[in-house]
Amino acid sequence: MNIALGQTVWTSDRHKIGAVDRVLIHAVEKNVEHIVVHRGFLLEHDKLVPRSAIDRVEESGITLNLDSEAAKQLPAFDHSYSSSDLNSGYPEVIPGPYQSMILFSTPPPGQTYLDRGHLFRLDPLDGLLGSGETGAPDGEIIIGKGAEVFDSNGHRIGNVHRLVYDDSGALASVVVQIGLVRHHDVTIDAGLIASMADEEIVLSVPSDLATKRES
Numbered sequence: 001m002n003i004a005l006g007q008t009v010w011t012s013d014r015h016k017i018g019a020v021d022r023v024l025i026h027a028v029e030k031n032v033e034h035i036v037v038h039r040g041f042l043l044e045h046d047k048l049v050p051r052s053a054i055d056r057v058e059e060s061g062i063t064l065n066l067d068s069e070a071a072k073q074l075p076a077f078d079h080s081y082s083s084s085d086l087n088s089g090y091p092e093v094i095p096g097p098y099q100s101m102i103l104f105s106t107p108p109p110g111q112t113y114l115d116r117g118h119l120f121r122l123d124p125l126d127g128l129l130g131s132g133e134t135g136a137p138d139g140e141i142i143i144g145k146g147a148e149v150f151d152s153n154g155h156r157i158g159n160v161h162r163l164v165y166d167d168s169g170a171l172a173s174v175v176v177q178i179g180l181v182r183h184h185d186v187t188i189d190a191g192l193i194a195s196m197a198d199e200e201i202v203l204s205v206p207s208d209l210a211t212k213r214e215s
Contacts, residue, residue, distance in 0.1 A: 001057040002175075004162045005145050008061035009037045009049075015068040016061075021046060022144035023163050024136050027196055031169040033140050035062075036077045045076035051169050078135055136198075147199040149176050149188070151207040160201065161185055174201065178211065186211045 007020045021038035025031065035054070037047045053074075055065040064071060136142050147160040162175035162185075171190040177183050188211070194204035203210050 002164045010063045011068045011071050013067045017071050022142050024140040027141045030171045032165040047074040048077040141196050142198045149201045151203050157207050
């Protein structure tokens with residue numbers, strides 16, 4: 001199956017519930033385990049959807065094997081930050097088409113959080129989430145819009161655009177968008193992935209070998 005970040009998600013009774021915001025992958029097994037659906041009009045929160053709930057993937061979007069009422073009962077997803085995350089800066093969420101891109105910088109002294117141009121106090125959560133909310137399950141890493149791909153020399157290749165996995169959930173390949181103005185896609189086999197972390201994939205080969213075959 002071929003999942004594109006930003007792809008529309010439908011329920012089995014044909015209600016549009018949102019779009020794919022992130023894909024959660026098991027860091028060791030390299031299996032796609034969950035997708036995060038960014039809420040549409042039907043949902044109050046982003047939802048964590050297990051791979052088993054995906055019925056089919058088509059050009060028109062992803063259809064779940066859950067109806068709209070069942071989709072509302074899925075756990076809410078909350079990508080929270082622990083105090084250790086804040087040691088390298090403070091998270092800034094960029095609104096608009098890049099709303100899932102997270103940068104770390106250092107605003108004025110004090111714990112502050114920048115969201116849509118407004119600053120407010122941020123208390124470290126140390127992994128504690130609100131009632132009914134969950135972050136990434138243990139052992140799973142987050143790949144979302146803006147996730148970067150680096151070659152074996154540490155050179156940035158591009159950003160993740162699509163993820164392809166087989167019937168067992170095993171990641172087969174990653175489609176990377178390259179270029180700042182004139183974009184083009186390159187398909188990289190999952191066997192070339194050396195490591196993965198939240199919003200980052202590192203390859204085991206230099207960029208010229210990784211990108212020699214274009215999709």
